[in-house]
Amino acid sequence: MNTAKKHQWSKGSYLVSTDRDKLDIPAIHRYLTRSTWAEGIPLDTVSASIENSLNFGVYHDQTQVGFARLITDYATFAYLCDVYVLEKHQGEGLGRWVMECIHDHPVFEHLRRIMLFTTTAPWLYKKLGYEPVNRENYAWTITRPDIYTKAKKPG
Numbered sequence: 001m002n003t004a005k006k007h008q009w010s011k012g013s014y015l016v017s018t019d020r021d022k023l024d025i026p027a028i029h030r031y032l033t034r035s036t037w038a039e040g041i042p043l044d045t046v047s048a049s050i051e052n053s054l055n056f057g058v059y060h061d062q063t064q065v066g067f068a069r070l071i072t073d074y075a076t077f078a079y080l081c082d083v084y085v086l087e088k089h090q091g092e093g094l095g096r097w098v099m100e101c102i103h104d105h106p107v108f109e110h111l112r113r114i115m116l117f118t119t120t121a122p123w124l125y126k127k128l129g130y131e132p133v134n135r136e137n138y139a140w141t142i143t144r145p146d147i148y149t150k151a152k153k154p155g
Contacts, residue, residue: 009101014094015059016101023057024064025050031067031084033148036120038082040148049082054107058085058098065089068098070114074107080116095121099128115139 008017029046032038050069058066066085072078080102085094102108115133118125122132133139 007101007105009097009104011097013061014065014092014097016098017057017059018055018105019057020050020055022059022064023050023055023067027064028067028082031086032082035084037117037145038148042148045148054078054105056098056102056105058089058094060089066094066098068102070102070107072107072111075110076112078108078111078114080114083116083121095124096127099124103128 006017006019008015008019025047026043028050029041029043032041032046049071053069053071054074056068056070057064058068066089068080068083070078070080083095083098085092085098108114114130116125116130
């Protein structure tokens with residue numbers, strides 16, 4: 001499967017693109033470091049995560065205003081994460097639109113399982129067909145939400 005092909009979608013003065021060269025990594029870092037899920041994340045960690053993902057930048061007049069990424073094997077599985085739209089652009093339907101663009105990407109149609117974790121927008125994902133995993137002994141995780149903010153112990 002050709003994973004290098006760049007895709008884009010337009011809607012008025014907005015653009016969603018998978019072109020990694022368009023991404024404003026410092027802007028993504030600024031948002032993520034103040035988010036509820038990645039508070040304090042180091043810039044080098046953000047850069048590495050982008051390098052190893054299928055990224056969807058959201059732009060208004062060539063300025064990045066949103067982002068989402070799929071961590072994927074490009075064949076059977078993806079983990080959706082880091083979905084955001086800057087506050088100034090919320091209420092324009094951009095969150096739903098970027099999700100529709102992700103679902104429209106050629107890789108997405110082949111995936112057997114797409115996972116995500118959210119505490120901020122379950123209503124959005126439910127509208128798009130996502131369901132909570134509430135089956136006993138089915139989904140397992142190690143969760144370390146304070147990994148970027150807890151003090152490092154000497155040693």
